[in-house]
Amino acid sequence: MDDFLEKLVERASERMDANQELFDGYFPAFVYGAGAFGRDVHRALVDAGLPVAGFIDHMERDEPFLNGTPVYLPEQAARTKDAGKAVVFLGLHNYQADVRKIIARLKNAGFSRIYSSVDLYDFFAEELGIRYWLVNRDYYFSLLPFLYKARDLLADSKSRALFSAIMEFRLTGDVSALPDPDLFDIYRPAGLPAWKTPLRFVDCGAFDGDTLKDFMNANIAIQSAVAFEPDPTNYSKLSHFVSRNQETLREAVLFPCGVFSSTRQLSFETGQGMASGISNKGAAVVQCVALDDAIPAFAPNLIKMDIEGAEYDALLGARRLISEHTPGIAVSLYHRPEHLWQLPMLVENIAPGKYNFHMRSHAMNDFELVLYALPKEWK
Numbered sequence: 001m002d003d004f005l006e007k008l009v010e011r012a013s014e015r016m017d018a019n020q021e022l023f024d025g026y027f028p029a030f031v032y033g034a035g036a037f038g039r040d041v042h043r044a045l046v047d048a049g050l051p052v053a054g055f056i057d058h059m060e061r062d063e064p065f066l067n068g069t070p071v072y073l074p075e076q077a078a079r080t081k082d083a084g085k086a087v088v089f090l091g092l093h094n095y096q097a098d099v100r101k102i103i104a105r106l107k108n109a110g111f112s113r114i115y116s117s118v119d120l121y122d123f124f125a126e127e128l129g130i131r132y133w134l135v136n137r138d139y140y141f142s143l144l145p146f147l148y149k150a151r152d153l154l155a156d157s158k159s160r161a162l163f164s165a166i167m168e169f170r171l172t173g174d175v176s177a178l179p180d181p182d183l184f185d186i187y188r189p190a191g192l193p194a195w196k197t198p199l200r201f202v203d204c205g206a207f208d209g210d211t212l213k214d215f216m217n218a219n220i221a222i223q224s225a226v227a228f229e230p231d232p233t234n235y236s237k238l239s240h241f242v243s244r245n246q247e248t249l250r251e252a253v254l255f256p257c258g259v260f261s262s263t264r265q266l267s268f269e270t271g272q273g274m275a276s277g278i279s280n281k282g283a284a285v286v287q288c289v290a291l292d293d294a295i296p297a298f299a300p301n302l303i304k305m306d307i308e309g310a311e312y313d314a315l316l317g318a319r320r321l322i323s324e325h326t327p328g329i330a331v332s333l334y335h336r337p338e339h340l341w342q343l344p345m346l347v348e349n350i351a352p353g354k355y356n357f358h359m360r361s362h363a364m365n366d367f368e369l370v371l372y373a374l375p376k377e378w379k
Contacts, residue, residue: 004164005144006144008168009141011171012137012171012172015119015172015173016122019119020122026085027085028051028052028053028081028082029045029051029052029087029088030052030072030077030086030089030111031052031054031055032088032090033055033056033057033090034066034091035092035094037091037117039067039091040127041089041120042067042069043127044120044123045089047127048123053077054070055071055072057072057073059073074105074109078110083111084110086111088111088113089120090116091117092365093132093134095367095368103175115173116174117134122136130336130337132367133339135337137170137172139337149345150163150344151163151164153344153345154358158191159357159360162179163359166178166361166369175365178361181364182360182361183362186370187214187304188214188215189360192358192360193374195220195301195302196302196328197220199223199224200225200300201215201301201302202225202226202295202300202303203227204305204314205228205259205306206229206238209237209238209241211304212227212241216245222248225251225253226252226294226295226298227252227253228289229255229256230256230257230258231268238254255289255294256287257289258289259290259305259307259317260314260317261290261313261316261317262290262317263288265286266288267285268284268285290318291303291318292317292318292321298321300321301325301328302327303321303328303331304330306332307335309336309339311331311335312342315346315350316346323350326351326375327375328373328375329347329371329373330371331347331371332369333369333371334368334369355374355376359371360372
């Protein structure tokens, strides 16, 4: 019997128990990473009454302090007082950092007590909040049947191995479990059937036209495109891109809207570049549409969704398009922890038995994780 998730839960539980012993003795703390997440980790440590000796970063800074706290290179931090007792918390949560190399450099500098972002959530889950896929690891403990169901939907061994590696990382914090990502072929991964051309493409979260540009550079024929982008700055860039490429994108229609389960207005956080999205914290209000409402006469053969956590709702709003036309689907899985199993199960529910499901990673640290749902008739 396959019980790999139960074994991972055992490892995760052991790690959680061991982490509780961290506070049994004195230690100075360093936070690796001086970005937004690192600063939030610093604040959580300070608010918990822990002594923070400094930030550690990989590059020397012109300003040696951040909010009054010194910033060191790893080798400099290793020479500070009590560094031998120090704990390093990895305040890193992004798609670019090579955490394996960072950990190796820290170990070479002499640090041995290094705690991952997953470990941090054993202590500060409430203070830091859910961020993309990152959540306290015991969140998964009661959801194993759904995880197994999602894994069993995956059609190829590479996808199943990636799924297992992701769960090992999310439950244990061991970043070495993750395979190297495919950094270059997002939305057209090697080894999977190609999209049917010419494309009749629905681009949800079109940003500045980056996916359209990538398809054009790859000589993928585009018959027509419908692009949705609610952020005003991104939409302006998208519009300019399409205007400059009218010869190729003759039948492109742009909507300055978000995509959701129904047609309604929602709060939206603007000005975040690729990360702009629907949010209760957003000061702006944007018009959102259900795809079934907005483009009822369009017959897509590819729908892409990268919409900062609204993917589940957007798929619900495209139920008719998906069930009637069975388009290829490329949808982000990493914006919410539950999307890893909810999204493949939802597509299967909308169009039972019509899709083969595949999963590929296109960035570091469990970011840019994409579900590719390919119609079974595509051989």
